Amino acid sequence: MTNITVYAYEDGRLQGFMASGHAGGKKVRGYDLVCCAVSVLTQTGVNALEAITGKAPEVTVQDGFLRCHLAEGLDEKQMEQSQIILRTIMQGLTDIQKIYPTLVRIQHREWRQADAYDESSALRS
Numbered sequence: 001m002t003n004i005t006v007y008a009y010e011d012g013r014l015q016g017f018m019a020s021g022h023a024g025g026k027k028v029r030g031y032d033l034v035c036c037a038v039s040v041l042t043q044t045g046v047n048a049l050e051a052i053t054g055k056a057p058e059v060t061v062q063d064g065f066l067r068c069h070l071a072e073g074l075d076e077k078q079m080e081q082s083q084i085i086l087r088t089i090m091q092g093l094t095d096i097q098k099i100y101p102t103l104v105r106i107q108h109r110e111w112r113q114a115d116a117y118d119e120s121s122a123l124r125s
Helices: 033-053 076-099 120-124
Strands: 002-008 014-020 058-062 065-069 104-110
Touching (some): 002 033, 014 033, 014 076, 033 076, 076 104
Parallel strands (some): 002 104
Antiparallel strands (some): 002 014, 058 065
């Protein structure tokens, strides 16, 4: 199963996300389509955040794990652009979860700065 945690501020603005695990869904020619879809959405989103805002997000990538948090010091325009990108990623992930509810689970958490460091345990699991 792929677990996705979406981080948001109290006001509802998104701060980032973490995706971990392999979906283990239907395979075509040896490739897990659900994992591939999640990977494409999340990695394209990370690339778009840097390309559109001009500031690289904080990213950690390992096999079966991607964590992305917005860069610090974004101005209002960059934050607005980031929100569009993050909400687009989340829409795509939510759509995948609706089709494959046993393979993708999305949870929402309020962002705390400490969350940037708490996920080290997720890398070990």
